Amino acid sequence: MDTDGDTISNLDEYIAGTSLTEADTDGDGINDNNEALFASNAKLPDSDGDGILDGDEDYDFDGVSNAMEVIAGTDPYQSEAFLATGIICFTILLQSPMGSPPSSFSIIWVGTA
Ligand SMILES: [Ca+2]
Ligand SMILES: [Ca+2]
Ligand SMILES: [Ca+2]
Ligand SMILES: [Ca+2]
Numbered sequence: 001m002d003t004d005g006d007t008i009s010n011l012d013e014y015i016a017g018t019s020l021t022e023a024d025t026d027g028d029g030i031n032d033n034n035e036a037l038f039a040s041n042a043k044l045p046d047s048d049g050d051g052i053l054d055g056d057e058d059y060d061f062d063g064v065s066n067a068m069e070v071i072a073g074t075d076p077y078q079s080e081a082f083l084a085t086g087i088i089c090f091t092i093l094l095q096s097p098m099g100s101p102p103s104s105f106s107i108i109w110v111g112t113a
Contacts, residue, residue: 007033018042029055029067038066038076 001010006023008016018025018032025032028045040047040054047054055067062079069076 004032006031016042026054028053029065030070034070037070 002008003010003020004013004023006013008018010020013020013032016032023031023033025042026045028040030038030040032042035042035054038047038054038057038059045053048057055065055070057066058064059066059076060079064072064074066076
């Protein structure tokens with residue numbers, strides 16, 4: 001049984017002390033099953049005590065809050081906003097002679113897409 005649909009079974013929630021009927025026990029914007037992603041406390045809305053709710057924190061400083069990144073399915077530790085503003089990462093494969101494995105390197109292109 002998973003009454004609140006947060007992918008954590010009622011039994012596990014009971015053991016962990018989180019709500020069986022609220023997917024977001026502490027109301028910080030991050031569902032119980034995603035709190036582990038942030039190593040945050042599912043029962044404390046502000047795990048690190050800095051006055052900013054866990055869901056409102058912005059770990060990758062891209063201007064998109066952790067909670068919004070979870071909803072959007074983006075990585076809260078990887079800044080997608082930079083991609084949106086036109087920083088494009090190219091990987092160039094260099095052909096190597098004599099059948100040796102190709103080497104590659106990445107360059108960062110900064111510009112408007
Ligand atoms: Ca549940
Ligand atoms: Ca929460
Ligand atoms: Ca905090
Ligand atoms: Ca972010």
